[in-house]
Amino acid sequence: MVSPESQAQHPSSTMAKHALLRNRASLCFSDGCLFLGGVLMALLLVWSFSSFAYPPSASQTLAASSSSASAAAGAPPECAAAAAPPRDSEESDNFYDDPELSYSMERPMRGWDEKRREWLRQHPSLASGEGGRERVVLVTGSQPSACKNKIGDHLLLRFFKNKVDYCRLHGCDVFYNNVLLQPQMFSFWAKYPVVRAAMLAHPEAEWIWWIDSDALFTDMDFELPLERYKGHNLVVHGWTNLIYEKKSWTSINAGVFLIRNCQWSMDFMDVWAGMGPQSPEYERWGHVLRSTFADKLFPDSDDQSALIYLLLTQKDRYGDKVYVENEYYFEGYWEGIVGTLPNITREYEDMDRQGPPALRRRHAEKASRHYAARRAEAAAGAARKRPFVTHFTGCQPCSGNHNQMYSGESCWNGMVKALNFADNQVLRRYGYVRPDLMDSAVVKPIPFDYPAGGDGGDGGDGGGGEGAR
Ligand SMILES: *[C@@H]1O[C@H](CO)[C@@H](O)[C@H](O)[C@H]1NC(C)=O
Secondary structure, three states: OOOHHHHHHOOOOHHHHHHHHHHHHHHOOOOOHHHHHHHHHHHHHHHHHHHHOOOOOHHHHHHHHHHHHHHHOOOOHHHHHOOOOOOOOOOOOOHHHOOOOOOOOOOOOOOHHHHHHHHHHHOHHHOOOHHHOOOEEEEEEOOOOOOOOOOHHHHHHHHHHHHHHHHHHHOOEEEEEOOOOOOOOOHHHHHHHHHHHHHHHOOOOOEEEEEOOOEEEOOOOOOOOHHHHOOOOEEEEEOHHHHHHHOOOOOEEEEEEEEEOOHHHHHHHHHHHOOOOOOOOHHHHHHHHHHHOOOOOOOOOOHHHHHHHHHHHOHHHHHHHEEEEOOOOOOEEHHHHHOOHHHHHHHHHHHHHHOOHHHOOOOOHHHHHHHHHHHHHHHOOOOOOOOOEEEOOOOOOOOOOOOOOOOHHHHHHHHHHHHHHHHHHHHHHHOEEOOOOOOOOOOEEOOOOOOOOOOOOOOOOOOOHHHOO
16 A cells, blocks of 8 residues: 555655556555545645646656756757656646536536636647547437337437447547436427537537437548638538528528537527527517528427528628538438439449559558548549438437428438448448448458459359458
């Protein structure tokens, strides 16, 4: 057992302290934990003032002493130059220690940018993601209870798996929520308390990416062009002429959006959600929105109409910060997409067959970004690209109460086709492919140099080494 006294008496114990900090959890699982825990906490508090407030990190201290030693010995100075990366500290106060701060939307957030900046200053290792890219947390979710549609939970599982796959490939984190955080904010509005809470839970994330449970990635390679959104805080898919000229409630889709983790977004969501069911004005907003948008046929105030209304009526105030994307399927309507998937599959196979060998080379899943870039180059001139996100708007996979415009079959079959289309892009990295997009249960092994070495059909070497399990 480590004795706290011996640690405290140790003359230059930065490293020991660090080691002790790391061992705190395991120490606390052994006997005598409670008493020792109290002593440790007291010591840690002292240390946090003496050491963590102006942290000379262990390695900096070491570098400094070795530098003076090596200078004395006449050694070349490069030994001293190995600058230690700044170290994260969990010991300083930050917004989490403010009892007044609330995760709920019921209390407005103030000074979030400063709060977040201070936290980031304390956690330099989390300030940006892989390759210096801005961090993104994907947030999605579904209802707390089982789906009424008998295949609903199965479909939701596959939709969720798709998001997990995408984020494993691209380094985003995923949060799946399945409880109404603020029960008075139900239906369309349930996502805002989740997004708001995710901003607080993930100060390291520059963006929160909301994606409805019935939307999926149908291009597993594509990456958000975050550079493009530099001066913007909210990104939605839509068409500006339909917003401002046609005044259509479907001119954008609020089922997928990217929102910057900043004070502007907190304020904007307060205004936006001010038209929701927790507001005394909810009913009035229902009338206002319905009379503003001739094509909106249902009476309740919904978040999508509310967003378009804010753009329409306060363009000067919000227009600059909202990016309406339509250069790619940031969010795509399934009905126009699903029918094209078999042909897109064929076109991409042709491209892979005729294109450079990199398109056919087997590779580690972790190395996918390199190959995705090669495929994007090859696809630059293609007539059609894989749609990035396909959204089954109106299909309601969980309840099964799909819009009467569509038959249930077209919804469920469309989902299966899209899910398998996407999953084939993942499975390929594991050596398999589903030959039939409508048959979820059957895969075959991919032959070497697929698809150039044959059509990958049953006549290939499926029975050979490739197929060995
Ligand atoms: C798919 O390709 C075939 C053959 O080129 C063509 O006849 C068909 O119309 C295409 N289908 C779609 C939905 O584009």
